[in-house]
Structures are given as C-alpha cells and as structure tokens.
Amino acid sequence: MQKLSLIQFARSSSARRWFYYRNILGDISRQRCKDGDTEDLWRRLTEFGVAVMILAGFLSVLFFTDGVYSERECSYQDVVNHLNLTQNKEMYFMTRPVKNYKRPTQVSLEVLLYAILDVVEKDQKFIPYVWTVMRWHNEYISWNPNDFCGIQTVSLPVEILWKPDLTIEEMTEKDKAPPSPYLKINDNGDVEVKNDQVLISTCRLHIYNFPFDIQSCNLSFKSVTHTEEEIQLLPIDNSSEATEWSREVMRTQHEWLFIEMTVTTSNTSDVADRPMIIYTITMKRRSVLYIVNFLIPVMFFLGLDLASFLISDSGGEKLSFKVTVLLAVTVMQLILNEILPSTSNRIPLIAVYCIGIFALMLLSLLETIVVMHLMAKDSQASKDNEPDEGRSSSEADNQQEVRKWTQCACIYDCSVGETPSQHPQHEAKEATSSTLTDHHALEKLSDELREMEKTLSLLLNNGKEEVKPAYWTGVAKKVNKYFFIFYVTVVSLFLIMVFFEWINAQM
Secondary structure, three states, X not given: OHHHHHHHHHHHHHHHHHHHHHHXXXXXXXXXXXXXXXHHHHHHHHHHHHHHXXXXXXXXXHHHHHHOOOOXXXXXXXXXXXXXXXXXXXXXXXXXXXXXXXXXXXXXXXXXXXXXXXXXXXXXXXXXXXXXXXXXXXXXXXXXXXXXXXXXXXXXXXXXXXXXXXXXXXXXXXXXXXOOOEEEEEOOOXXXXXXXXXXXXXXXXXXXXXXXXXXXXXXXXXXXXOOOOOEEEEEOOOHHHHHHXXXXXXXXXXXXXXXEEEEEEEEXXXXXXXXXXXXXXXXEEOOHHHHHHHHHHHHHHHHHHHHHHHOOOOOOHHHXXXXXXXXXXXXXXXXHHXXXXXXXXXXXXXXXXXXXXXXXXXXXXXXXXXXXXXXXXXXXXXXXXXXXXXXXXXXXXXXXXXXXXXXXXXXXXXXXXXXXXOOOHHHHHXXXXXXXXXXHHHHHHHHHHHHHHHHHHHHHHHHHHOOOOOHHHHHHHHHHHHHHHHHHHHHXXXXXXXXXXXXXXXX
C-alpha cells in the first residue's frame, strides 16, 4: 500500500508539474511577444529542462525498483499451472507435440567434442566425450511473459514432456553417466535439452600408415521410430562452426590431435528412410612416442647387427651376439602385435618394417653359421694331417738308420773276414790297397750325404715359414666380405622403400 501511494503521489505530482511548466511556456511565449526579453526567456527554459530531467530520473527509479510489477508476485508454478502440465500430462508426453499430425517436428541438433578419451586399435573402438543440445517446438506450450512478471524460461523434469528418440548408430555400450534430469522451455514453446555423454562407439580404423595415420570416426544421430515425414533433423552449426567451437572447448586429446569435425545430413539406408545427421571427427595420431620407443630402437638393433661383422668368426661370440639381437627384435614384434588389430585388410607398414629387419638379421645369422662351419672344416683337416706327417718323418729316419747300419756291417765284414796269416804277402798288400780305396769312397759319400741333409733341412724350414692359409678359410673370408656388401645394400634399399611409402601414404 505504501509503494502504491508513492506511485499515485508521483503521478499526481507529475501532472501538477506538467501543468505548471505548460503555463511557464505559455508565459514565455506571451512575454516574448510583448517585450522580447531574451534573458528571461533563456532562464525559464533552463528551469524547464532541469525539471524534465528530474522527472525522468524519478520515473526510472520507480521502474527499476520493480514498480511496474509491484502489484503482484509471480512464480514458476504459476506458469506450470497456466499450462496445465500437472493435470493434463498425457497431452505433453504421450504423443508428438503437434496439432496437425501431418506437420513434421523440426529437431535441431548441436554436438561439440569436449575430449578424445581413447582410441583402442585392437578392439576398433572410439571413446569421445561430447556435449549434445537438442531443440524442438512444442505447439501446446506458450504464455505471455507480461502476465507472469516477465518470466520467459522455465526448467522442468525431462519426464514431463515428449522428447525425440534419437540414438547414435555407432554406439556399442550405453552411456553410464546419468543424463541431465531437467529440460528448459520458453514462452514461444521451444524446448531445449542439454546432455554430456561419454560415448563408446565403434570406428573402423585404417592402420596401414601406423603410427603416422589419420583416422576419421563417425557419430550418426538418427531417430529410432520416426520417419522423415514425422521428424526433420537439422544441424544447428555447420562444419566450420562445429570445428571452431570444439577446438575452444577441447580439454584433452589423449595421443590424438583433433583436426576437424564435418557435419552432413542424410537418410538411413533401410526401408524406413529415417533422417540422420553424421558428425565425422577427423584426428591425427601423435607419432613422436612411437618413433622414440619403437622405430628408433629397432633401427639401433639393426646397427648392432651390422657392427657384429667386426667380430672375429673364429670364436662363438659373434654367433651368440647375433642371436641376442634377434631375440630383442622378436620382443618388439610381440609388443606391436598387442597394439595392432588382427582384422586389418592390409599389412601395416610398421609390421613390414619389423618383419623385413627381422628377416635381414636372420639371413645375417645364417651367413655367420655357414662361415663358422667352413672355418671349422678347415681346422679339422689340418688336425688330421698332423699325425700323418709325424708318422712319415719317423719312418724315413728309421730307414736311414737301417741303411747306415747295413753299410757299416758290410764294411766290417769285408775288413775283418780274412787274416794275414792265411794269405800270402802279396795278397795282404792288395787287400790293404783296396781297403784304403773303399775308405776314401765312403768318406766322399758321407760328405755328399751331409750336403743333401743341409739342403733338405733348409727347404723344410722355408716351407714352414711360408705356410699359406687353408683353402676353406679363404673361402669363408671371401663369403663374409661379399655378404657384408650385399647386406648393407639390401638394408639401405629396404629402409628407403619403407620410409618413402610412409611419406606417400600421408599425402
């Protein structure tokens, strides 16, 4: 009552002021006609302007202090009672909210990508976190905000009103997060529902270019029961706007880099011909960790295998080293097998990279085995020849000793077989002369044998000093040399081919 009397007082005071200043203007005009006093005219006009400003300020204060709607108090329940939402529930949530069934309901949809939580290559799953906004018009809802103290929007439980039965075609598991319990309506009958969802959807991943791959996963929103004549799905944002808004609200991208989100409208391919909006999310894998943790270590193992050619083939260290490096590459292949799916139509380039390096290292290991076999064969042959040479030299010494003793025995028999008393004197002289002749001949023969012995010993010593390498050892060294050249050439060509194919696949 106090505020109402204040308003009446203001209105009455304003009326009195209006008549007062109207009289002033009349007096001013009459005075100007009588004596043309300009100074008094401007003074009166200034007073009139100040009064008008005071009056406007007073009215604005009354308006902003809720003087307009001060006659009553309003609540959201008044709007609910006006719409009969509590008494006539069936009209609002049982059927599609149109007064003419032939008129379709236009449903506007907005999807924003908030985060890329995970991409599981093994199971072909894409897990994003999205925000969805649905808007449609309910023809049974409308009110005049002026009748309800300017109330334009009201929040209601989602069970009260009808909602479009939209679903995501690629979703494989139901969202475990609870949906928003409220929706919002406005005075024009527009209904809005906002939800945030963690979607576990299927996505066909193309991993041929792994880990430098770019993936595109779809989120297809469609109605389960309504056809195109009943519901029309319309995107709120186009592709560029959806991409820009998603980049602004993006919080985490896991190991992926968000590129763009394209929006397309189409119909389902089944007989029902239902409307559908497809949001295609394009993303690129961050490949730095895979390069550091996988590609470079495998390259290091290949470098160690090349360095193993500097190890001697005579022992078993080279063979054991190559086997150890080969086992390390096998472990890397097992790790890769846990990442890549088994349903890929094409062999990924990283698998070709690992298998090729594994095959080259296996070939190097086989070459080492062959070289060691050849050298072992040569060493075995040299061990077999050592007893034969010792046996032949001992037999030759024995035969030489036998000849020596035989010659001595013959000389002894000839010299001591006869006595001087048994022969005449002239026979004794002849025997003496023949004995001297034989003695000189034996001395000459002995000197020649000594010279021959010296010559043979020199030849034997020179032969020992100039021993040539065995045949199989030389063959093994040649095989090792030529295989190293072949190995380096093949490895270089293979790596160039693989990396060139990786570059072409990204274009």
